[in-house]
Amino acid sequence: MHEISLLESVLETLETQAKQQGFQQVKQVVLEIGALSCVEADALRFGFEVVMKNSLAEHAELVIIKIAGQGICPKCQQQVLLETLHDPCHHCGSFGVTVLQGQSMRIKELIVI
Amino acid sequence: MCGICGCGSSKLSPLKPHHHHHDDKHSHSHAQETHGERLVRVEQDILAKNDGYAEQNRQYFQQHGIFALNFVSSPGAGKTTLLVATINALKNTRPIFVIEGDQQTDLDADRIRATGVAALQINTGKACHLDAHDIGHAVQSLKVPDNSLLAIENVGNLVCPSSFDLGEAHKVVVLSVTEGDDKPLKYPDMFHAADLMIINKIDLLPYTNFDVDRCIEFAKRINPAIEVLQLSATQEHTMGAWLEWLNQH
Ligand SMILES: Nc1nc2c(ncn2[C@@H]2O[C@H](COP(=O)(O)OP(=O)(O)OP(=O)(O)O)[C@@H](O)[C@H]2O)c(=O)[nH]1
Ligand SMILES: [Mg+2]
Ligand SMILES: [Zn+2]
Numbered sequence: 001m002h003e004i005s006l007l008e009s010v011l012e013t014l015e016t017q018a019k020q021q022g023f024q025q026v027k028q029v030v031l032e033i034g035a036l037s038c039v040e041a042d043a044l045r046f047g048f049e050v051v052m053k054n055s056l057a058e059h060a061e062l063v064i065i066k067i068a069g070q071g072i073c074p075k076c077q078q079q080v081l082l083e084t085l086h087d088p089c090h091h092c093g094s095f096g097v098t099v100l101q102g103q104s105m106r107i108k109e110l111i112v113i
Numbered sequence: 114m115c116g117i118c119g120c121g122s123s124k125l126s127p128l129k130p131h132h133h134h135h136d137d138k139h140s141h142s143h144a145q146e147t148h149g150e151r152l153v154r155v156e157q158d159i160l161a162k163n164d165g166y167a168e169q170n171r172q173y174f175q176q177h178g179i180f181a182l183n184f185v186s187s188p189g190a191g192k193t194t195l196l197v198a199t200i201n202a203l204k205n206t207r208p209i210f211v212i213e214g215d216q217q218t219d220l221d222a223d224r225i226r227a228t229g230v231a232a233l234q235i236n237t238g239k240a241c242h243l244d245a246h247d248i249g250h251a252v253q254s255l256k257v258p259d260n261s262l263l264a265i266e267n268v269g270n271l272v273c274p275s276s277f278d279l280g281e282a283h284k285v286v287v288l289s290v291t292e293g294d295d296k297p298l299k300y301p302d303m304f305h306a307a308d309l310m311i312i313n314k315i316d317l318l319p320y321t322n323f324d325v326d327r328c329i330e331f332a333k334r335i336n337p338a339i340e341v342l343q344l345s346a347t348q349e350h351t352m353g354a355w356l357e358w359l360n361q362h
Contacts, residue, residue, distance in 0.1 A: 002273035005240055006159050013157060021153050031159070038276055038302040074337070085301035086334045096337035099305075105159040113149045 003043040006105065007051040013107055014057050023112035026057035030109045034102040036069040036085055069102030163277055166245035170280025173252065178260040180362065183279050185303060186287035187296075188269030191313040193221045195287060195346040195355075196264050200228045202349070202356055208261035212251045214243040214268045221266060231255060242274040243267050249280075262359070271300040282362070283308040290314050290321050294328035301335045309340045311355065316345040 069082035073089035211232040222234035286307035344351040
């Protein structure tokens with residue numbers, strides 16, 4: 001389950017930030033997860049408590065902001081909302097929509113003490 | 114949350130009862146609680162660290178003329194068989210090195226070493242993918258010489274390895290005909306990330322309902338630029354187009 005590896009790198013970032021920004025405890029972690037990224041929000045929530053145990057973010061609240069998938073149609077050049085990587089263009093029906101947004105997984109911000 | 118100071122400690126397990134001592138040792142006193150909370154903007158990709166290592170690997174490969182391929186597939190699609198056949202066809206023409214990623218065992222590295230080519234086995238344990246940090250170390254310890262072909266066989270898994278850039282020139286996804294022609298639609302991330310799809314075990318086509326055209330059509334829906342080759346890793350005479358592809362890259 002790669003959600004665990006991803007959360008471990010989130011924890012590493014929290015630890016680095018704690019040194020750089022001088023905080024001891026994390027109360028809230030806000031992640032932006034693209035609808036087309038290959039992680040499950042539920043799996044992240046499940047893993048979060050496990051990975052953050054005994055860390056500076058033990059008991060922190062996890063907030064997940066979903067970022068919609070967006071692309072541009074190679075044929076009609078219009079913007080397309082995407083729910084999956086294989087959605088056809090909803091204007092002209094072509095496949096192969098170029099993804100512009102929705103694949104990323106970001107740590108947006110933290111509430112810290 | 115704790116009803117008294119809102120410190121969130123009510124989730125503590127019964128083994129660690131939450132005592133409300135309001136002394137100096139209490140690491141989150143009420144004064145800090147109300148005045149000490151602040152927002153820290155991070156705005157960083159979760160994979161930033163892996164991507165940083167991947168970029169280092171990519172630069173290293175470029176500087177040393179190393180052509181790195183990251184082979185991905187579900188378990189048993191034929192990655193190791195394909196690598197062994199490829200090595201046997203090319204080992205006298207070009208230096209080849211192999212990194213084998215599996216959760217457990219050295220079996221695949223042993224199969225590669227039996228061809229006379231150096232292989233390093235990485236056991237990822239619980240992790241279901243190789244990451245760029247693993248590869249950086251492996252390349253150093255294998256002492257991969259300049260201008261070689263570096264084949265990285267990822268852990269058999271069509272989901273997780275798609276997120277982890279290793280610094281390779283191309284991801285090659287191997288799909289065998291016994292897995293079904295709908296796999297590109299079911300595991301779109303991998304087919305989106307790959308530059309080449311190898312449809313393997315075509316000798317078994319007569320025994321399956323695998324529709325090659327349908328499979329290619331599905332893969333191109335997700336990734337219009339994906340290249341496709343069909344072969345049987347167990348039958349040397351079907352390997353020509355693949356060896357030609359390697360020659361041209
Ligand atoms: N009939 C046939 N069998 C094949 C072909 N390629 C591989 N196999 C068989 O498929 C089985 C799995 O092959 P491997 O090469 O071990 O597959 P893999 O992708 O390396 O497997 P993992 O590393 O465990 O994920 C073996 O029994 C191979 O002999 C092929 O083209 N045709
Ligand atoms: Mg193998
Ligand atoms: Zn269109």
